[in-house]
Amino acid sequence: MREKKQLITIKGTREGITLFIDEYCSFIEAMKELHNKIIASKPKDDEPIVSVKVKLGNRYLTEDQEKHLRKIINEKNRFTIISIESDVILKEDALKWKEESKINAVNQIVRSGQVLTVKGDLLLIGDVNPGGKVVSAGNIYIMGNLYGIAHAGVDGDRNAFIVASYMKPTQLRIADYLSRAPDYESDGVYMECGLIDEDEDKIIIDRLQVLSHKRKGLSRFERRVQNG
Template sequence: MLDKKQLITIKGTRDGLTLFIDEVCSYDLVVNELHATIVESSPKENEPVVSVKVQLGNRFLTEQQKKELTDIITKDHRFIVESIESSVIRREEALRWKEHSDIQAVSRVIRSGQVLEVTGDLLLIGDVNPGGKVVATGNIYIMGNLHGIAHAGSIGDRQAFIAASFMKPNQLRIADYISRAPDYEADGVYMECGLVDEEQDKIVIDRLQVLSHKRQVLSGFERRMQNG
């Protein structure tokens, strides 16, 4: 007779336990086996509370199902659930992620009083004149002169950056950081970028070459450009 397949595997770590749940079997079977597994593994009353991470693999659970698993693990047992992680997300979430990671390529000059705002990264082939403004939820790449205002990471991404062929802005903004014109050389700088230096707690200007070291997302930008 074949051995019964183990649906839940427990791995102990320095920080607690990780529960690996079979991603193929029915949810009802998971619930049934989880009850038995938790009872067998529950710490004694004199032992400390144990942190548990749940790994679902390629299984998607609703919020109600996650709550049910959490209740099983924590109820009457000395466990706390630190996280429930899955490799699967809803289509709507995937589309939102794609929207915010896309590159919007625009070829135009942003003149005084004009505002160009995009979701994702902005690749502007053209200048931003004094009084013009460009805004992106991601990074900003300007193949031209930046004399106006540029705001990257507009919904709070402090890892965003601004790069320009020639940089002499009225103002740079990254997330909630603001850096004004007096912070820059009077004559402007060529092939430079602005990014948040968390140690200095401000926006700094540096050579474009530092981006490959300080912002790993740049390699993703290169791949997306190559792949269209």
């Protein structure tokens, strides 16, 4: 008799277990098998609660399906989910991610009273004059003089940073951090970057070269900027 294919595969790790759900079977079938395996492998009450990573492969869970999954894998059964990973996302989420991660190139001077706002990263070829302001959900690269205000990571991204050919801003903001002009050398600085230093809990100005060490996910574009 042909052996029935396993829909749920469980592998032990140092952190707990990783649970693989077959991406081709029906969700209901997978949850039935998962329920049985969870009950069969339930730790004793005096044992620690087991951490679980769930890997879905090419399967997307609706909100109701995720609630069902979490109902089976819960602390009552001595398990707790620390992550749910899928290789697919909704089309609208993909389009939003694309919009937020693209580099928006703008060739202009941002004058006093003007505000330039973009969704993703901003590459400004021009100056930001005193009284001018640039705002970005991602990073800000200014190929010119920054005399006004720059706000990177406006939606809360504390890993965002600001780069300028010449930096003497009125104000720098990254996510919810703010730093004013007195924090900088009075004569300004060339080819420097502003970023949040978690240890000092403030925005710092440093050499452009530190980005490769402090921001590991640099893109090819950012490395070209850093290396000139």
